Structure formats: structure tokens, C-alpha cells
Amino acid sequence: MRSTRKAIVPLIGLTFMLAATACSGGGGNNGGGSAANTDEGNNGGDPKAGEKVTLSMMWWGPDERHEATKNALSLYSKQNANVSFKPEYMAWDAYWQKLPTLAASKTIPDVLQMDAAYIQEYVARNQLEDLSDVDLDGIVDPKVVENLKIGGKLYGIPLSQNAAGIAFNKAELEQYGIPLPQKNWTYDDYFQWARDARGKLPEGKYPIGDSTSWDSYNFYQTSMGKDPVMADGGKKFTLDKELFMTYYKTYEEFRKAKIVPPAEKAAAFLENDPQADPMASGVVMTRGATTGSVSALEQLMPGKVGVVNMPTGPAGGGWAQSTIFLSVSANSKHKDEAKRFVRWFITDKEAGKTLGLTRGIPINPDIYKDLEPTLADKDKLGKEIYDLSVEKALPFYSAAAGYSEWADTYNKEMQAVTYGQQTIEKAYDKLNKMGMDLAAKAGS
The missing domain is CATH 3.40.190.10 (Periplasmic binding protein-like II)
Structure with missing residues (x-):
């Protein structure tokens, strides 16, 4: 900020x-592409295994974050050939001006970046999907997960420490x-x-x-x-x-x-x-x-x-x-695909190298361990x-x-x-x- x-x-x-990592502004233009994948069956309108899926995704941030995220989406699509993404990205102010309009029309993206200052508001509007069934064992400290719950449910996958x-x-x-x-x-x-x-x-x-x-x-x-x-x-x-x-x-x-x-x-x-x-x-x-x-x-x-x-x-x-998350729209037609993707976002080591510190210190200790030798003292101080x-x-x-x-x-x-x-x-x-x-x- x-x-x-x-x-x-x-x-x-x-x-x-x-x-600054969570709320940093920055320019950005809209891009193309979209994705999803699932282990959990065919709930919420998800397609059968192997069918083509497009996930819309929206986030805010500076140009460095935009480029890293687009590269991560390309990586996911390479690993999951049936999945593509429709990304949209912008600066902090523009993001929070646009999201209420999308929420009012129930057209927020399948996957969206969410901030701790606003997540309760969108939960209260019934706009976000419960992500409690996403397995975070060994990835996120259990105390942190518990503190993130709203009404006993988890509505955002934490991205950074x-x-x-x-x-x-x-x-x-x-x-x-x-x-x-x-x-x-x-x-x-x-x-x-x-x-x-x-x-x-x-x-x-x-x-x-x-x-x-x-x-x-x-x-x-x-x-x-x-x-x-x-x-x-x-x-x-x-x-x-x-x-x-x-x-x-x-x-x-x-x-x-x-x-x-x-x-x-x-x-x-x-x-x-x-x-x-x-x-x-x-x-x-x-x-x-x-x-x-x-x-x-x-x-x-x-x-x-x-x-x-x-x-x-x-x-x-x-x-x-974490004060910055990936959430899933309660109105998404591809909820299971989106859940699989948001878990991948914080667990895949190649994605971790691609994303680096563009959203802060990674929440996953294994990802951080791989990045640590490359970090400057200022970043280690944050950890x-x-x-x-x-x-x-x-x-x-x-x-x-x-x-x-x-x-x-x-x-x-x-x-x-x-x-x-x-x-x-x-x-x-x-x-x-x-x-x-x-x-x-x-x-x-």
C-alpha cells in the first residue's frame, strides 16, 4: 500500500x-486464458474427467505479480491439458471498485484473490465457497487455519505468511x-x-x-x-x-x-x-x-x-x-476444479519457484525452503x-x-x-x- x-x-x-506484498498497487491490463481440475467427482456442475474446462481468475497487484501469475497458470495448463484460464488482473483500487459490481450480479470469477480486510464482507454476502475440505495438512500451520475460519468454515486458501x-x-x-x-x-x-x-x-x-x-x-x-x-x-x-x-x-x-x-x-x-x-x-x-x-x-x-x-x-x-488468499466463487460451475487448482497453487514446487515472493513469503514451508537460499536479508527478516x-x-x-x-x-x-x-x-x-x-x- x-x-x-x-x-x-x-x-x-x-x-x-x-x-506491501498483499496490498501493493500497480498497473495491469487484462489477459486471456483459464483453468480447473478435480479429484472429487462431478459436484457443482463440474465436467467429467478429461473434458475441457476454463476457469476465470481475477487478482490485483503490481506487474511483477501479474507476470508471475500468468506464468504459473501456463504451467498448470501444461500439467493439466484439459484446463485453461481466463485471467483478469489490475491494481488494488480498481480491483475493489470492480468486485462489488461482479458480486451484485453473481458473476465473480471462479477463482479470485481475496484480502483479510474484505473477506468477511463477501462471506456475509454468500459469495464465497466453503473450502474446509481442501487438505492443508503439512502445508499450513493448524493454528493459522483455525484463526482463518469464519463461523467454523474456511473461505480462503492462505497464500503467504x-x-x-x-x-x-x-x-x-x-x-x-x-x-x-x-x-x-x-x-x-x-x-x-x-x-x-x-x-x-x-x-x-x-x-x-x-x-x-x-x-x-x-x-x-x-x-x-x-x-x-x-x-x-x-x-x-x-x-x-x-x-x-x-x-x-x-x-x-x-x-x-x-x-x-x-x-x-x-x-x-x-x-x-x-x-x-x-x-x-x-x-x-x-x-x-x-x-x-x-x-x-x-x-x-x-x-x-x-x-x-x-x-x-x-x-x-x-x-x-496470511492476509491474502485465493477464494472460490459460491456461484462457480467448476467448484471442484477450482479447489484442486487453489491447492496446487501453494503446493507445486515449480509453481512456487515461478511465483517467488510476489505475494509475500509462501505459506508452504517446503516452498519457502527451496526459495530461502536466493532470498535477501530483508526478506528473511520478514520470515x-x-x-x-x-x-x-x-x-x-x-x-x-x-x-x-x-x-x-x-x-x-x-x-x-x-x-x-x-x-x-x-x-x-x-x-x-x-x-x-x-x-x-x-x-x-
């Missing part, structure tokens, strides 16, 4: 920077004698680490950033065993007041103690800009990162970046799963975030449909708190009322 100017970010709005973590300036922390963050640290550990680090850093440097985004707080709330802020497609809204006050009172303390940058300084931060990135500029020692996004930071600070998983609570912390995170990971919680304005309002109200323009309790009251009203509307 494109870099955007953030107001204050310790764990930086990870919902909206899921991974992605996780939320924290990047830190290893070189400067070592320079100032500050212990490096350790795997599975708790929120209490994280906050105490920040207090201790403040005493060793010179003026103008800060151990962590401030927090104004709803998803950064949601990490905290869910780690404590509470419901996510939005659940059941937005019909359930939970903004736990006690946890909310505890979390933001901590940051209020940190602003007074200069543990986080002042609001005016943080407002000028620009992710992945050599001069304005909070961490690359040397101002803040830590920054939110994902498996897909940390490579850009490593390129700005080669050899200086370390990573750790998100802080944890009694229930766990952060998330580690490290995933490996550190998966043990304690919670499900990925995206914003529910209809909550985009609430998410924007959350950021604005909490920025007002950081500037001292309103109290934490006043911000809570506004956000809780708005959220409860949206949940009631969704429920009706």
Missing part, C-alpha cells in the same frame, strides 16, 4: 499496512546499553522497557511512539482476553472502558515523561521516508511492522533492524496468518517476524463493514487527546456511542 502520513504510531495502524510485530533499531539500542526486546514479552514488559530505555537515551530520542489508531488498541484489548472491538460483522461492538482507560492513561504518563514524541513531532512522521520515518530517522527506537512491510525499513537501515513479536497478554498477542509471532498469535481482526468513518474518528479523537485538547474519558464516550450506534444499525 502507499505510504501515508501518520500522526503518532508505536504499532502503526497495522490493519491498513497489512503488507504475514504477521504483525515490532521492528527496533538494534544498532542504537546496543549503543546506548539498552536490552533488546525479547520474544513473548508482555504489555507490562513493553511499557516497563520503554520507561527504562528513556533513562538511557539522549534528549530528542524516544523508545516508542504514541498510540492513536483503533487497531493498536485492539491488540491490547484482545490480548487481555476480551472480545475484539468489532465482531459478528460489526453487529457486536466492545470498547472495554477499564482497559481503554488503563491503556491510554499509560500513554498520558509517557507523554509527560517524554517516553513518546510530542504530538507536533509525531505529526511530521512519514513511513519509509529516509528523513521522516520515525525509526529510520533515528528519532524513535521502535516501530510497528509486518512480514511484508519490514523489508522497506531494512532497505533504509541495512543491518540495523531487529524484530520481535507484538506484546502479549494472557490470551496471546498480535496475529500471524523472522512470522516465526516469532505464530506461537502467541490471535486471529487477524479487520475493521467491519460500515466502520471506516468510526476508524477515522477514532484516530482524530485520540490525536486530540495527544494534543491535550480533550480528556481520555471524553474521547471514550464519543467513540463508544458511535460504535454502539453502528452495531445497532448493523444488527437491524
Whole structure:
């Protein structure tokens, strides 16, 4: 996704920077071809074995992904002579403008790329096929599969390993004698680490950033065993007041103690800009990162970046799963063929070499093992975030449909708190009322 100017970010709005690999835009023209295959009989209108089949497939991404995917489709057709493809590909924005129109007319492709931020919406519309019968044993970590299920069913085959973590300036922390963050640290550990680090850093440097985004707080709330802020497609809204006050009172303390940058300084931060990135500029020692996004930071600070998983609570912390999937249309006439293809997409080793890292670090450990010797350090760092995170990971919680304005309002109200323009309790009251009203509307 494109870099955007953030107001204050310790764990930086990870919902909206899921991974440059998952959401990256890019040009693209429509192409031709299509395919499918089946082991499972003749359900859903699938043809008999050997009959010609054309599968339509649609995805978003940059040109590199388009070319790699088209090559993979050609490979599948060589291996399955009765199968051809009708591909369509485009940039991120165009994709999400087109898909709702196709969904409304029940003409979405047999196979489509899906994103964690939108999959629940299309499941709720009954547009996606249940893929629970696709055998992923030995391919995808069972915990990851379980976290991906919606209502006990699997609607997307995960393509890549992605996780939320924290990047830190290893070189400067070592320079100032500050212990490096350790795997599975708790929120209490994280906050105490920040207090201790403040005493060793010179003026103008800060151990962590401030927090104004709803998803950064949601990490905290869910780690404590509470419901996510939005659940059941937005019909359930939970903004736990006690946890909310505890979390933001901590940051209020940190602003007074200069543990986080002042609001005016943080407002000028620009992710992945050599001069304005909070961490690359040397101002803040830590920054939110994902498996897909940390490579850009490593390129700005080669050899200086370390990573750790998100802080944890009694229930766990952060998330580690794919945020980009291949789904099958509930209205496809070739469901079994499509299911066989999507499994092939993540299991065939030749396809794995063809696709490379165009959708992030492959979800299949065997595919990754083959690719690893060719990877740069920046890509291996992304894998490290995933490996550190998966043990304690919670499900990925995206914003529910209809909550985009609430998410924007959350950021604005909490920025007002950081500037001292309103109290934490006043911000809570506004956000809780708005959220409860949206949940009631969704429920009706």
C-alpha cells in the first residue's frame, strides 16, 4: 500500500499496512486464458474427467505479480491439458471498485484473490465457497487455519505468511546499553522497557511512539482476553472502558515523561521516508511492522533492524496468518476444479519457484525452503517476524463493514487527546456511542 502520513504510531495502524506484498498497487491490463481440475467427482456442475474446462481468475497487484501469475497458470495448463484460464488482473483500487459490481450480479470469477480486510464482507454476502475440505495438512500451520475460519468454515486458501510485530533499531539500542526486546514479552514488559530505555537515551530520542489508531488498541484489548472491538460483522461492538482507560492513561504518563514524541513531532512522521520515518530517522527506537512491510525499513537501515513479536497478554498477542488468499466463487460451475487448482497453487514446487515472493513469503514451508537460499536479508527478516509471532498469535481482526468513518474518528479523537485538547474519558464516550450506534444499525 502507499505510504501515508501518520500522526503518532508505536504499532502503526497495522490493519491498513497489512503488507506491501498483499496490498501493493500497480498497473495491469487484462489477459486471456483459464483453468480447473478435480479429484472429487462431478459436484457443482463440474465436467467429467478429461473434458475441457476454463476457469476465470481475477487478482490485483503490481506487474511483477501479474507476470508471475500468468506464468504459473501456463504451467498448470501444461500439467493439466484439459484446463485453461481466463485471467483478469489490475491494481488494488480498481480491483475493489470492480468486485462489488461482479458480486451484485453473481458473476465473480471462479477463482479470485481475496484480502483479510474484505473477506468477511463477501462471506456475509454468500459469495464465497466453503473450502474446509481442501487438505492443508503439512502445508499450513493448524493454528493459522483455525484463526482463518469464519463461523467454523474456511473461505480462503492462505497464500503467504504475514504477521504483525515490532521492528527496533538494534544498532542504537546496543549503543546506548539498552536490552533488546525479547520474544513473548508482555504489555507490562513493553511499557516497563520503554520507561527504562528513556533513562538511557539522549534528549530528542524516544523508545516508542504514541498510540492513536483503533487497531493498536485492539491488540491490547484482545490480548487481555476480551472480545475484539468489532465482531459478528460489526453487529457486536466492545470498547472495554477499564482497559481503554488503563491503556491510554499509560500513554498520558509517557507523554509527560517524554517516553513518546510530542504530538507536533509525531505529526511530521512519514513511513519509509529516509528523513521522516520515525525509526529510520533515528528519532524513535521502535516501530510497528509486518512480514511484508519490514523489508522497506531494512532497505533504509541495512543491518540495523531487529524484530520481535507484538506484546502479549494472557490470551496471546498480535496475529500471524496470511492476509491474502485465493477464494472460490459460491456461484462457480467448476467448484471442484477450482479447489484442486487453489491447492496446487501453494503446493507445486515449480509453481512456487515461478511465483517467488510476489505475494509475500509462501505459506508452504517446503516452498519457502527451496526459495530461502536466493532470498535477501530483508526478506528473511520478514520470515523472522512470522516465526516469532505464530506461537502467541490471535486471529487477524479487520475493521467491519460500515466502520471506516468510526476508524477515522477514532484516530482524530485520540490525536486530540495527544494534543491535550480533550480528556481520555471524553474521547471514550464519543467513540463508544458511535460504535454502539453502528452495531445497532448493523444488527437491524
